[in-house]
Amino acid sequence: MEERENKEIKIARFSSCRGVAFEINPNRSNPFAIGSPPKQERIGTWLWLPWTRNSSFKVLPQPHTISPTRSRASSHFCDIDIDASDFEVEFIAEVQDIEKPDKANVVKVQKLLPKSDPPRRSRLSIILLDQGFTCYKGLFLVCMALNVVALALSAAGCFPYAKTRAALFSIGNILALTLCRSEAALRVIFWLTVQTLGRPCVSLRIKTATTSFLQSVGGIHSGCGVSSIAWLAYSLVLTLKNKDKTSPEIIGVAFTILSLILLSSFAAFPLIRHLHHNVFERIHRFAGWMALILLWLFILLSISYEPYSHTYDLTMSKVVKKQECWFTLAITILIIIPWLSVRKVQVNVSSASSHASIIKFEGGVEAGLLGRISPSPLSEWHAFGIISDGKKEHMMLAGAVGDFTKSLVSTPPKHLWVRTMHFAGLPYLVNLYQRVLLVATGSGICVFLSFLLQPSKADVCLIWVAKDIELNFGREIIEMMNKYSKEKVIVHDTAISGRPNVAEVSVNAAIKWNVEVVIVTSNPEGSRDVLRACKRANIPAFGPIWDS
Template sequence: MSDSTPIEKGLACPKIDTYSIVSNLKGCEGVFEASALEVEGKIHAFITPDTVDIQRIERHLESSLDQSLVLPASYHRLPQMPYTNKGAIDEEELVLWLKRSVTENTSTEHLLRPAQIHVREIGSSASSISSVPLSPESPAWKDQYLESQLPEKRLSKPLRNLRYICMIIYRRIFAVIFIANMVPYIYLLLKGTDCPTLATACSINMLISIVIRQENVVNALFYMALLVPRSWPLWIRKNTSKVYHLGGLHSGCGVSATFWFAFLVAEASLDAVKNSTIRPGEKIISTATLAVSYAIMVLLTVMLSFAYPSIRRKMHDQFEQVHRFAGWTVLILFWTLTILLVSDYSGPSIPFAKVLIHTPAFWCLVIITVSIASPWAQLRKVKVTPEKLSNHALRLHFSHRNNPVPGSFVRLSDNPLMEWHSFATIAVPERNGFSVVVSKAGDWTGKYIASPPTEMWIRGVPTRGVMNVAHCFNRVVIVGTGSGIGPCLPVLLSAARNNIQVRVLWSTPKPRETFGDEVVDGVLSADPNAVIWDTRVDGKPDIVKLVWGLVQESQAEAVVIISNPALTKKVVYGMESRGVAAYGAIWDS
């Protein structure tokens, strides 16, 4: 059987399913892109690149597809797929080529002309389409991308701003959680209720808000998202990869808990002047219970105020300290409140312990306490081997743990009670331990770059972050700016082992001088044609145009970016509004 001619097969089975064929073709090792068309009762498969092993692909389909399905009558290897101006595979072009090759009796040596990126000028008519050749070997290819016009964004401006900015998954989860709480909230406000019921509602929301941030829970959620096979349809993987937006549960339940507690304080204030029916001569709510309730309400209000995005950005260190110390105080006070409420609402004839263990808030507090305490139970001071890369960057090597999952981060501190900083773990295959890259971004990082540490405090376990979602895709464009290459590097180093095809865009000043040869060579080992843009030499590029060019060139399924908030939001919006899945940090924790 020759690779250069179509492989003819008999069509013995009646069921035609090109969708299943394409999904299985995309799951074959070495296949970049695939399409399957039914033409005159036969299925024809088209595969890129033109170096794939047709016999191996044929055997893969025969063993993996249901026996009731029709197999392709022919397989055609192409250097690149043709695309429409909307970024979809141009099936009409494939059919025309197929008919032309049959008429001219040609083999697959007569391949489609090299595919092109079709781009439409913004605000222009449909006729003003230009083409940019896909030739990364050409020294001017980056300039061609930058000079080209991006295609029009999907949807009208109000709709796309609503969809891709105002109502991202995080905010949609927040809205669902908050509305789900407000329905029973309004019902009980109108119907009437008691403080134990309100304490239960508040404690359930607090439980969800805290547990969803617990490191082991976060890792489990990412793990489940990555269980989705890469052969499954892209729309499923695009949505499961939004797992890092589940912080919407944290904020939604946190805000809802505060609202429920405000209701509890109001109810307790009313009950504090009403006579108890089970304890003659006393009020329903004791003075101690009321005082603790008001103290918790003050602390929750302060925490919520500091968590407001604009205040949090300006006062991040204070936000963390308030969240930590006020949160611990609220936990202690809530335990006190629960015990006081059980005492206030239980009669002398019922044992206190029996009432307590039948109180939902009690068990919620048990789980909350364990969740908060568990990372601190793993607090330890570890040895660090520093490697000064430059006056702007430092690499710290750790040996206490081997090879964290690519796309995870650790928290480091020199003062555990006051300040913590998160850094991406860089695990080098077949090498013990891991490292982190510290880039100068403020007083704390500047201090350690100037005087490298030999010991650091570390808390909890390495936790998966947004870069981990790159493993959900077969082909991905990874974008980093400055020290953002740190979180990208472990995914890049493990890409070949995990059968992920990557293209890299790294924009940074003086890459080798700042980050060293090992980091730069690591990037190039994953993508020999990586775009490493020296901003000191070429200035700042139009990242969105470069990313779009790389997406079209590599036929990537997704983009993952690690950068500053402004650029991350710009690239994610620029890609998603044009139909490309894009992922970046949302700074919600």
């Protein structure tokens, strides 16, 4: 009888996350309900995990909010991809440990197996279909609508200025899209926003609306990109109708510019951008540079061409009087500025495990800023959150998920190319608020750690969910978190305590700490779940919008 009980206990365990065993509680109404996490020692109000016994680092228990769920439903919180075949192999491996199972045990195993797994949603489908109508899409539609109306009025003869200056409208759209992606310009805009609106007297509604807008300026970039194509095509049609007033060289250059912009826009289509990001980046960069060079040629040819004599006469007085020249000059300056800050610097790369690496640089950096690094500056750039105490050095935590980040672990470089001009993103806007909840999973913690290490305008609280924290991320990351108030931090190691419902934990923590806003950094599925839960609870929340 005792042997049979042991067999039943074996059947009641399975590994739904590699290396993490959960227990099935047969007394629950749901046969797949997960039992209590491994027993931990409680001291006072803190939960001490095995890897914290020799340190002061503690994890706040959440007995009512942390509820491990099915493996497939929350796999995205462990930074691990699990498919149906993995699930079956691991489950069957546990079952096969049982020697000579009897019929009763076989029946129990069959009951435990799920009847059907929910279909897995791809990362791309979540990005494209599950975000709903966002501010990003709204800005895209507004830009398109304004340009379409102007085009229609021009074609109908109600907007004669646009009809005679169609190329200028195309260049104007290119200037706007460049401005929306200029790291130098956005750094200034973000700083001014924090300085002017980051005050207690400014209403929360204004702050959240501003955050949503600044986070979504990529919608203006995309809308103006498509609009510039429409205006350039319109300009070419008008030019071809009056061939006698232009030259074949001007028409040829204009067609080439149109082709390059079309190619660049096609490469930015989500299916290409997300599935083949390096291809998108290189096409976008080199096609854009070539189009800019040809744009200067187009303008100079257009200005200097004399239709009556079919000759070219270029003078400086003609150049300075043309708006097209000033717009193009502004575009050129915005594109050049970030490249003036490119440097090859010495780095120190260390890896606590094969899952992530820590890259250290000299010099302190303000909290909330991000940086770009590259092994080859003309081919690819990678953006990471910056961890810094604002004094002598800063570092980046790079999860090993792609070719470049994996190479940092396998063959750590001694030097990397960097852009010393760091740029502002959503994390920088934490400074707009008085009290903020930061939610991170896996290596996403890197964009928030600086707020724990150096003073900031906002009073921040943090939730971090990851697997095998000390093993995968190293002791140094844990020591950084030890420096912050333990009353404002929840760290959940899924290898020890199972997988939590991060969305539920986030909402409960936001209510408990009475925060103004929640900012999450996770993968598409994890971010989506937290944002939806916060929206249902009427808590303002922001996360990555995956537009680049």
